[in-house]
Amino acid sequence: MIRKSLILSFTFISMFTQAQNINKCVTTEMVNKSITEDSRNYMTMKDAADKNAKWLETNRGNENKSIITVPIVIHVVHRSNHSNIGSGTNISNDQIEDGLRILNEDYSKTNPEFPNPPRNTFVQYAGNTQLQFCLATEDENGNPTTGITRTSTTETNFDVDGNDEMKRAITGGKDGWDPDKYLNIWICDIVNSGGGQILGYSYLPGTVGWSMWKDGVVVDYRYFGTIGVSAGGNDGRTPTHEIGHYLGLLHTFCQETDASGNPICCDNDDSNWGGYVDDTPATKDIYYGTVTSSTNNNTCNDLSYSNAFNTNVLDMDENFMSYASTTWMFTIEQVAVMNGTLNGYRSGLKNSTIPMNCTGTVGIENLMDNNQIKIYPNPTNGRILVQNLVNARTKNIIVRNILGEIVYTQLSDGNSTISIDLSILENGIYFIEISTDKGIRLEKVILAK
Ligand SMILES: [Zn+2]
Incomplete structure (x- = not known):
């Protein structure tokens, strides 16, 4: 019985009656399908929700105060006739950087809409996730990587009605990396x-049950970033929205429809599966348009629902988890739910010790090795020498702890060998990040005094 009611609440929504209405994602349908295909997936989803809720029970009002870095790997699965980087489905590093910039702005509330968004109705409910998504610099086998893989496929595109073919080499895709350590993002042509x-x-x-190879996010190549081959007019917020789902958020509008396809519920995300988010207003209909100071949709009466509002407020169409074409915020409660996931079901990601590149810059040609910039000794008792073997102009040196927090910075003095002293730090693992005019040198060092 429970299973039946869950499926009902994820009823397929088909609303392509107007061409301009873009249903941003099929997460709900994929979740529904996963549970229908294998009932055990219902149990793993419930276990995950319970695990996340347990953290929220005591920490809901006490969200994380410091930055959490999440290592990501981007798998570009491109058509075989797009072998040149930057051509068609094989999107350029610049486009990837642009997508990451938008993602990290949105998750740090530094997106251009703030501090004065186009509509200020809900500005006091806007939350800062304090999450930072950085490209992994070490692959599953411990080898250096830019955090981007590129795979040529004979598939023209990948159908959302398929079986996640982009996520497996044997079906023309690319195998993901351990989802307990990396957030996998596949970029491909979705149909x-x-x-x-x-x-x-x-x-x-x-929701993936034991099929962990499916865990991750898929984004169409035209909707990652706003430059290069991206679709005109796209706001680049698809990764923001999809990672919201990955971290436990539901859509803010109703997902349950009657036989005629009309929505029959309100407050979709104030539920067990949505982590009981109660600072997004009760909302029934999907709004596809832009949000301005005069947008005044109000599809459910908030006074009929138990939530954070004492009056009947407008729909929060500007929420990243809506389908509006301009969105700019998560709420404080949504931030709590995402933190619940990172401290619950996805705690492996939060605690991942995979080294990362948080500079926002990518490119294999930019990643330097020990033959170019030598960093020694490692392990160290504190004093480390950075020896420049290729006449690169060193700009600055940043040292991060395993949480990704910057614990030390130093500007270059222009000498070919630079000495840095980490002896004031506690023993442990640190990541040294050296930017030069010829690329970036990243190294994991062990401090043992
Ligand atoms: Zn969605």
């Missing part, structure tokens, strides 16, 4: 045999 363009999708925590 929807059901009709309409789908921008991306993700799985909620636990």
